[in-house]
Amino acid sequence: MSARRVLIVHNRYQIRGGEDAVVEREAAALTRAGCTVETLFFSNDDIKGPVDRLRAAIEAPHARRGIARVVEAVRRFRPDVVHAHNTFPLVSPGVFAAVRAEGAATVQTLHNFRLACAGALLMRDGQPCETCVTGSAYAAVRHGCYRGSTVGSFAVARMIERHRRIGTWTRDVDAFVVLTPFARGRFVAAGLPPERILVKPNGLPDPGPPSEAVRERILFAGRLSREKGVETLKAAAAQLGRSIDVAGEGPLRESLEGAENLDLLGTLPGAEVQARMARAAALVVPSLWYEGLPMVVAEAYAAGTPVIASRIGALADLVEDGVTGLLVTPGDPADLARAMARILADPPAARRMGQAARAAYLRDWTEEATTAALLSIYRRACAARTSTPLPLATPVLEIAR
Numbered sequence: 001m002s003a004r005r006v007l008i009v010h011n012r013y014q015i016r017g018g019e020d021a022v023v024e025r026e027a028a029a030l031t032r033a034g035c036t037v038e039t040l041f042f043s044n045d046d047i048k049g050p051v052d053r054l055r056a057a058i059e060a061p062h063a064r065r066g067i068a069r070v071v072e073a074v075r076r077f078r079p080d081v082v083h084a085h086n087t088f089p090l091v092s093p094g095v096f097a098a099v100r101a102e103g104a105a106t107v108q109t110l111h112n113f114r115l116a117c118a119g120a121l122l123m124r125d126g127q128p129c130e131t132c133v134t135g136s137a138y139a140a141v142r143h144g145c146y147r148g149s150t151v152g153s154f155a156v157a158r159m160i161e162r163h164r165r166i167g168t169w170t171r172d173v174d175a176f177v178v179l180t181p182f183a184r185g186r187f188v189a190a191g192l193p194p195e196r197i198l199v200k201p202n203g204l205p206d207p208g209p210p211s212e213a214v215r216e217r218i219l220f221a222g223r224l225s226r227e228k229g230v231e232t233l234k235a236a237a238a239q240l241g242r243s244i245d246v247a248g249e250g251p252l253r254e255s256l257e258g259a260e261n262l263d264l265l266g267t268l269p270g271a272e273v274q275a276r277m278a279r280a281a282a283l284v285v286p287s288l289w290y291e292g293l294p295m296v297v298a299e300a301y302a303a304g305t306p307v308i309a310s311r312i313g314a315l316a317d318l319v320e321d322g323v324t325g326l327l328v329t330p331g332d333p334a335d336l337a338r339a340m341a342r343i344l345a346d347p348p349a350a351r352r353m354g355q356a357a358r359a360a361y362l363r364d365w366t367e368e369a370t371t372a373a374l375l376s377i378y379r380r381a382c383a384a385r386t387s388t389p390l391p392l393a394t395p396v397l398e399i400a401r
Contacts, residue, residue, distance in 0.1 A: 004378055006035050007079040007104070009070055009095065011042040011086045017223055018295045019111045021270070022202045023085050029203060029371045038077050042066060042090040056089045057155035061162040063092035070095050074102045081378050083107040088114055088156070093163045096172035105385035107377065109177040111292045115169070116190040118156035119145035121227050123289040126331065128312070133190045137161050164191070174381035177374070179293035180314035186290070196384070198377050201293055203370030210304025210358055211278045215350070217245055218308075218340050219280040221273050221296045224250030229286030229310060235333035236286070237261040240340050244284070247273055278303040281350055282343045285309040288330050293318070301361035306353035308339045324357040 010023045023039075031037045047056050059065070070091065074082060082099045084091070084107070093115075096106045114120035116133050118140035123129055131139045137160035140146065146153040163169065169176075169192050176197045178184045188194050222228050230252050237244050238260045246256070247265045256262055268276070277283065283300040285291075290313030297318055300307050307325035309315040321327040326339040343350045363369075 004035050004081060004375070004382075005077065005079040006030055006037045006378070007070075007073055007077055007082045008037060008039045009042075009082060009084045009087070009091060010039070011044065011066075011088060011090050013044060013086070019086060019292075022111070022295060025205075026203070026371075026374070029205075029367050030374070032367075033371045033375065035375075038073065038079070040070060040073050042069075044090070046090070057152065060089040060092060060155045061159040062094040063090055064094075066091040067095045067098050071098050071102060074099055074104055079104050080382055081105045081107055083109070083378075085109050085111060088159070092159065093168050093172075096168060100172050100174075100385070103385075105174045105378070105381040106172060107175045107177060107381050108173050109179075110183065110187060111179070113183075113186065113290070114156070114160075115187070115192075116160065117145070118153050118160065121289040122186065123227055126226065126288055128290060130186070130189075132157075132160070133186060137164075169193075174384040175377050177377060180317060182290065182314040182317055183292060198380070200373045200377060201365055201370060202295055202298065203367040204295065204298045204302055204361070204365050205367045206362075207274060207278070207299075207302050210354060213279055215279055215281040215305075215347070216344070217243070217276075217280055218282055218284055218344070219245045219247065219276055219305075220284050220286075221247040221277070221299075222285070222294065224248050224252045224256060226252065227287060227289040229288050229330070230256060232286045232288070232331050232333050232336060233284065234259045234262060236336035236340065239333060239337040242340070242344060244340075245276060245280075247276065274299065274303070277305055280305050281347070282306045282308050282325065282340065284336070284340065285315060286328070286330070286336055287312065287315060289313070291315055298361065298365045301357040301365065304354040304358040306343065306350055306357055308336070308343065320356070320360075323353065324360055325353055 008027050012020050027037050027039050047053055082104045099106050112120040113122045124143055137157040140153045140157045144150050144153050146156045177200050179201055181199055184197050184199055187197055224230050243261050243263050245263050247268045249267050277299055283305055287310050297307055307319050309319045310330040311327040312330045319325045319327055328335040328339045
């Protein structure tokens with residue numbers, strides 16, 4: 001297969017998370033596969049004060065300065081494909097019309113649900129919420145779904161509704177990448193063209209055969225936030241009576257300080273997280289939201305580590321109960337504590353689950369398999385691009401002329 005030129009566009013988050021790591025890893029994998037790759041990163045660290053925040057909110061539906069940077073890169077680099085990940089708020093969905101007018105195919109990976117939900121999680125008041133999937137995104141304003149802010153929620157809802165109205169998702173994106181069949185179903189319900197929504201999990205380089213060492217600890221690795229279920233984990237740890245390693249930072253860090261049986265490790269280098277994963281009896285993912293595809297699950301499976309996860313959204317499909325791990329009731333500390341105790345009390349059964357998890361990784365999540373799938377998506381996007389004529393007028397182009 002011939003190599004392609006790929007421009008990757010991503011708006012980084014203020015607190016680095018799994019999505020940022022996935023983007024970097026995917027760029028490196030494409031390069032190893034023979035593509036010529038250029039990355040264009042934006043950073044929310046550039047939003048420094050009230051004036052910047054107000055400007056970002058106003059420009060969120062159509063961030064002209066961000067789009068101009070992308071168009072400049074397209075004209076210089078001449079990519080076959082522009083692959084966008086997060087575009088909020090410094091790039092905006094308006095980038096797709098501008099890129100397409102330059103002749104490149106457009107691909108969007110949907111890591112979360114912000115295309116239809118101001119809060120991006122399809123979650124409100126600690127429960128799944130799909131009000132805006134088929135209804136008006138402005139419902140988020142009433143509930144302050146974006147960081148509890150009415151103004152912020154209005155800005156995001158305005159972006160969502162604008163691009164629904166002008167047809168960005170049906171006209172300007174040649175292919176959407178989603179991480180799980182569950183996510184695909186939600187985006188079909190939100191009105192995206194089903195034939196352009198393709199499932200491809202995130203890939204992960206093989207760390208090698210799993211460790212044969214004795215595994216005695218439970219590990220949580222992720223953002224310390226409400227939707228990740230850390231409050232459930234805190235209550236479950238107190239019932240379990242065994243220490244749990246907690247790697248990560250986030251807004252609930254202070255509330256977890258001094259909690260019984262939680263060893264807060266802070267943000268760890270990736271290599272250390274991987275080493276702890278390889279020694280863990282199980283990884284725990286007690287999320288309350290639908291999740292995209294948490295890379296910690298792939299990392300655990302690659303390390304031969306079973307996963308204890310909430311029975312919700314994509315997690316219920318990713319973890320085969322009793323085979324690659326255990327599923328528990330979301331938000332139920334007692335059920336979570338029972339599952340962790342079961343893993344710790346029966347090392348042979350946990351080891352069998354870990355072996356099944358490793359087999360699932362080798363089948364679905366190796367870098368080779370997922371990169372091949374992504375290149376196939378690029379081929380489809382390029383074919384769609386060449387078969388569809390440009391609109392007669394593309395006024396968005398004026399931003400960079």
